Amino acid sequence: MKEVAADLIVFFILALVSIFAAVMVMEAEDIFHAALFLALLFTVISGVYILLLAEFIAAIQLLVYGGAIVVLILFAIVLTNRAGKVGDQSLKNLLMRTAAIIGFTALLVQPILKTPWPQRMIETTGLNTYAVGYSLFTDYVIPFEVVSLALLSALIGAVYLSKREVEA
């Protein structure tokens, strides 16, 4: 019982920080700050994965989203001119943002209520990483290869597009 309580406390801390970070990604007036809040959001979400005993996913989340994607976004921002504080603070904009958030939340209400959430923690064998690797290379080997092929074609496409721009 005690462990469940500790889990809940940690989860609520992580949830509050992640909601705060997600809101600040939208609300930060400096685009560099928004990207940093994005990094915080990804890091906190990897903490949620650890809480779910999915440590492999947590590490990958940190590596791919926190490490690679945020660094690329920051790199792109650093290459631009310093824009300073931007953002439309008018009432109309505020109303539109609020409406968008309420609308999106309303869309999510139905799935949240319909999903049969597990009532207790799933038991783990302690070999999560092994299990992920095993099923990736047996049951899901074809989807895995298809996804890597799609990523490869995206990569080649990006190289082709940037090359063509240089020639023109």
Added chain:
Amino acid sequence: MTRVHGGLYAEDMEQLYHGPVPYVILAAGAVIFVAATAAVGIALSFIGSLGSTSFWNNPWVRGIVGAVLWAVVVGGGGLYLTLVERKFMARVQVRYGPNRWGPYGLLQPIADALKLMRKEDIIPDAADSLVMRLAPIIAFAPSFMLFAAVPWTAEYVASKMDIGVLYIIAVTSLTPIGVLMAGWGPNNKYNLLGAMRFAAQELAYEVPLILAMIGPIAVAQSLNGVAIVEAQSGYWFGVIPRWNIFPQFFGAIIFFVAFMAETGRIPFDIPDAEGEVVHGFSAEYSGMKFVMLLLLEYVHLIAGAALFVVVYMGGYLGPAPLSQFAWFTLKLLFVILVMMLIRAVWFRVRIDQIMDLGWKILLPAALINVGVIGVVLALTV
């Protein structure tokens, strides 16, 4: 005016003991590092040690002891590595090196640290002050967190987590965020250029680094640091230890070059090339913040060397008279000294050469290495 060793004046020495602010900052910093590592160690060893009861397997004990141990090693080691490096490089280059402050210059790092702590902590007017203040911490903390998964001996590992080396790679990949913050925050072109160079270099060499680790991981069939070390136990023909460095020599070279580039030291020190970008992303920093960005290089050095020892040089394994603890420390020092030797005799290479080496040579070589190891393992195991 009485002159004492090392160019410091007696009046200066007196001033060192007034003004408590630097010590408060130092103490707070130490507490933050220890707490961060302890938190990660505790969190992750809950996963690793479910159901075990012995004292050392208690996650709290393991996490806190591991954090304090590594805090001492990395803090003190980082401080004294500066002296070791200066003395060692001086001997290689037929000079004396620091020799004024204490016997054989042994107190030099402490004098340096006190001097840097006394410096005024400047935040420029046009700076993004919060980003600038946070940057050294965010750049420094991940390099420190990764020690939670480095096995010192089979028992002294802060967290026996299942994903050991993957966790190390994952937290290391957060360092460029802090460095880019240090580049953006002070609103200085040199900081920005240095940070961009650092991030580009980290991105280029991270991929070969990870790919070079796949060989030993495949041999051990585990991501756990202890398991990777244990897979290297035993001898060939009774003499040659079964370390990964012998069969996977090319992988070891790729790994070594890649982590040398990640530490950003000569010959890969274009992020803080003094002649080009005026010490790069730490140009605008002073005082303790500068110390943290400076020590980043040494923490990276210890971390990379520790990882190399674990993955390729049999970690804590070694013949009986010496303990596991001693073997790990000796191997760590050996790898660090090799890197210092390279720094002492080499020169800085150009940025385009570094990018070429990373993307066009090391990356294909690492991919081929992974393929060959895969085929060999499939045929033999």
